[in-house]
Amino acid sequence: MRLSVLFARTLREDPADADAPSHRLLLRGAFIRRLMAGVYTTMPLGLRVVRKIERIVREEMDAAGAQELRMPIAIPAEPWKQTGRWGAYGDELFRLRDRHGRDLLLGPTQEEVVTPLVANEFPSYRDLPVNLYQVEWKYRDELRPRYGLLRGREFLMKDAYSFDRDEDGLRRSYDVMYRAYERVFDRCRLDYVVVEADPGTIGGSINHEFMAIADVGEDVFVRCVNGDYLADTEAATPRPPDALEEPDLEPLAEVATPGAATIDAVARQLAIDPSRTLKCMLFEVAGDAVAVLVPGDREVNERKLGRLYFPEVVRRFEDEDFAARGFVKGFVGPQGLGDDVTILADPIVRGGANWVTGANAVDVHVRGANAGRDFRVDRYEDLVEIREGDACPKDGGELRLERSIVVGHIFQLGTSYSEPLQARFADEDGTERAYQMGCYGIGITRIMAAAAEQCHDDAGLMWPRVMAPYEVVVILANHDDADVVREAERIYAELAERGIEVVLDDREDRAGVKFADADLVGYPVQVVVGRKGLAAGNADLKLRATNDRSSAPIGSAADAAVDLLARTP
RNA sequence: CGGGACGUGGCGCAGCUUGGUAGCGCGCAGCGUUCGGGACGCUGAGGUCGCGGGUUCAAAUCCCGCCGUCCCGACCA
Numbered sequence: 001m002r003l004s005v006l007f008a009r010t011l012r013e014d015p016a017d018a019d020a021p022s023h024r025l026l027l028r029g030a031f032i033r034r035l036m037a038g039v040y041t042t043m044p045l046g047l048r049v050v051r052k053i054e055r056i057v058r059e060e061m062d063a064a065g066a067q068e069l070r071m072p073i074a075i076p077a078e079p080w081k082q083t084g085r086w087g088a089y090g091d092e093l094f095r096l097r098d099r100h101g102r103d104l105l106l107g108p109t110q111e112e113v114v115t116p117l118v119a120n121e122f123p124s125y126r127d128l129p130v131n132l133y134q135v136e137w138k139y140r141d142e143l144r145p146r147y148g149l150l151r152g153r154e155f156l157m158k159d160a161y162s163f164d165r166d167e168d169g170l171r172r173s174y175d176v177m178y179r180a181y182e183r184v185f186d187r188c189r190l191d192y193v194v195v196e197a198d199p200g201t202i203g204g205s206i207n208h209e210f211m212a213i214a215d216v217g218e219d220v221f222v223r224c225v226n227g228d229y230l231a232d233t234e235a236a237t238p239r240p241p242d243a244l245e246e247p248d249l250e251p252l253a254e255v256a257t258p259g260a261a262t263i264d265a266v267a268r269q270l271a272i273d274p275s276r277t278l279k280c281m282l283f284e285v286a287g288d289a290v291a292v293l294v295p296g297d298r299e300v301n302e303r304k305l306g307r308l309y310f311p312e313v314v315r316r317f318e319d320e321d322f323a324a325r326g327f328v329k330g331f332v333g334p335q336g337l338g339d340d341v342t343i344l345a346d347p348i349v350r351g352g353a354n355w356v357t358g359a360n361a362v363d364v365h366v367r368g369a370n371a372g373r374d375f376r377v378d379r380y381e382d383l384v385e386i387r388e389g390d391a392c393p394k395d396g397g398e399l400r401l402e403r404s405i406v407v408g409h410i411f412q413l414g415t416s417y418s419e420p421l422q423a424r425f426a427d428e429d430g431t432e433r434a435y436q437m438g439c440y441g442i443g444i445t446r447i448m449a450a451a452a453e454q455c456h457d458d459a460g461l462m463w464p465r466v467m468a469p470y471e472v473v474v475i476l477a478n479h480d481d482a483d484v485v486r487e488a489e490r491i492y493a494e495l496a497e498r499g500i501e502v503v504l505d506d507r508e509d510r511a512g513v514k515f516a517d518a519d520l521v522g523y524p525v526q527v528v529v530g531r532k533g534l535a536a537g538n539a540d541l542k543l544r545a546t547n548d549r550s551s552a553p554i555g556s557a558a559d560a561a562v563d564l565l566a567r568t569p
Numbered sequence: 570c571g572g573g574a575c576g577u578g579g580c581g582c583a584g585c586u587u588g589g590u591a592g593c594g595c596g597c598a599g600c601g602u603u604c605g606g607g608a609c610g611c612u613g614a615g616g617u618c619g620c621g622g623g624u625u626c627a628a629a630u631c632c633c634g635c636c637g638u639c640c641c642g643a644c645c646a
Contacts, residue, residue, distance in 0.1 A: 009579085009580095009596085011580060011581090011595095011596095012580080012581085012595060012596080012607065013580065013581050013582095013594095013595075014581085015580075015581085016575085016580085016581070016582090016638090016639080017575090017638055017639045017640095018639085019639075019640070034638090036637085036638090037637085037638065037639090092644090092645075108646085109646070138646085140645085140646085142644090142645075143570080143643080143644050143645070144642090144643090144644080144645095146639085146640080151645085155646090157646075159646090209646090218645085406645095406646065407646095408646090409646050411646095439646095441646050442646095443646070446646090475605090477604085477605050478604065478605080479604090480604080481604095509604095509607085510603085510604055510605085510606090510607075510608065511604070511605040511606070512604090512605075512606040512607050512608080513606085513607050513608095514605095514606090514607090515605075515606045515607080516606065516607045517607085519606090528605070530604095530605050531604090531605080532605055533605080540605085
């Protein structure tokens with residue numbers, strides 16, 4: 001390819017509405033162009049990157065025994081109504097209606113298509129297991145698209161679906177995919193971690209997230225500095241401090257705290273650290289009141305609480321609840337709560353004594369409240385929001401919060417789709433059973449953005465070899481010099497001949513413009529052919545990954561480029 | 570959907586407070602000089618000032634409504 005004809009105009013300045021490095025650089029490098037919020041045209045350079053990622057994914061899926069097919073994007077709503085997702089997916093679903101008034105949707109994921117399909121085609125246990133995948137554009141009307149390709153409303157995803165006879169089979173299929181995913185992300189040279197994710201409200205199914213480390217990532221996870229613990233913030237459990245050995249118990253005493261209805265106000269009035277206070281949060285679960293105790297400087301993680309009571313819904317007390325039960329908002333303390341209130345405490349509370357907490361009366365708190373003596377704790381449960389610096393549950397090491405981008409997510413679905421869709425196969429004993437399903441997603445366009453986040457410097461992108469749009473750029477530094485042109489053309493042809501993906505920058509621009517563009521677009525290797533180098537019989541090379549420059553005799557410039565390419569990550 | 574900011578040639582911005590001929594830089598086209606880290610000179614093309622309404626002799630500028638975009642939050646493969 002010659003850059004003089006390539007449909008790619010780089011931008012000299014940062015676009016005003018791009019903030020994240022990947023968004024900024026992909027726009028500037030002419031990989032993508034925005035059409036509307038969260039929807040982008042993939043330009044020729046960008047499409048080459050996408051294709052390369054797809055190829056890696058396809059190779060690993062095929063190697064794992066999955067079979068590629070291609071399912072429609074515009075799909076009927078009926079099966080979605082059966083699984084309940086027509087309603088549950090809410091406004092995120094792109095809905096449309098055909099001329100006959102039938103409801104359709106643009107697929108955000110394809111369980112409702114693939115499941116009935118498999119039930120029709122493979123109705124016997126002898127057909128199983130089977131794993132089907134596709135690489136197709138997905139549509140989700142995100143609440144807030146952002147960061148360019150990182151959260152788009154249209155995005156390219158590889159989605160795979162496994163069907164097994166039983167749970168053992170599902171686990172085997174899942175393990176195979178888990179390992180295939182590791183190979184995909186290893187080959188993509190991503191710095192990533194795998195975490196067992198919050199089972200959430202899907203129903204306690206096992207699932208893992210593959211998360212590429214990036215500052216702009218939307219998902220926060222914790223990692224022990226000693227490297228032995230990784231967890232999603234929604235699942236992370238800090239090691240509680242040791243219980244006090246022989247606490248010097250103060251007497252319980254009331255203290256006036258006029259107007260101090262917040263932890264901060266109480267701490268200020270009494271001149272104590274917020275961590276000395278005991279926060280008592282009230283929730284309503286199935287008509288009963290639940291109190292959660294955490295130190296005043298900590299937050300309750302309501303997702304953890306929700307999981308504890310799933311499928312019951314946990315709701316934070318509102319003003320009416322306080323009024324109805326006679327609690328004083330801002331002055332609630334556990335010592336006054338009756339037997340009808342379940343009192344949960346985070347284990348961290350064991351490490352403290354002589355708490356300052358509400359006295360269950362307006363403008364009054366108490367000092368010296370102690371568990372056991374002054375109030376009871378029905379159960380200790382992990383309910384605290386993890387934070388930077390907490391102790392690792394495994395070795396007590398310091399926990400650090402890091403951000404990441406979810407590039408892959410795999411689930412053991414079980415029968416949660418096959419049951420409502422009545423997708424059953426005949427088992428060996430003749431009975432009908434619902435398929436045990438797994439689903440496995442990889443965000444192709446998201447990998448592209450994540451790689452851009454991880455591989456760039458001030459000058460531009462630094463693609464790993466496997467996803468670079470082209471491997472080598474031959475820069476013709478003086479387009480008006482016949483010798484330079486001849487040598488550049490020769491090296492370009494030789495590299496192409498050797499199967500290297502190469503572009504020739506034959507534009508009539510000054511050398512500086514070409515150098516800047518080469519750095520911006522991020523070709524792994526640059527070969528500069530110009531008058532200056534030629535006078536010494538050399539071509540000059542640059543390895544973008546390190547920005548190291550070198551020279552090679554013009555006659556062996558192609559060899560030198562190939563050698564350098566081999567040194568690109 | 571809540572909070573914030575912004576919308577002026579392809580891109581980045583000024584002009585708006587105090588209404589009166591629509592500007593600058595980059596890019597684009599032509600000519601010339603330059604030519605290994607985003608050159609310079611001259612000439613030129615290109616704009617419903619997001620859209621609609623209102624005030625006014627007169628609106629990019631003031632008022633009302635809407636739309637769009639980005640950031641934070643809620644939410645989420």
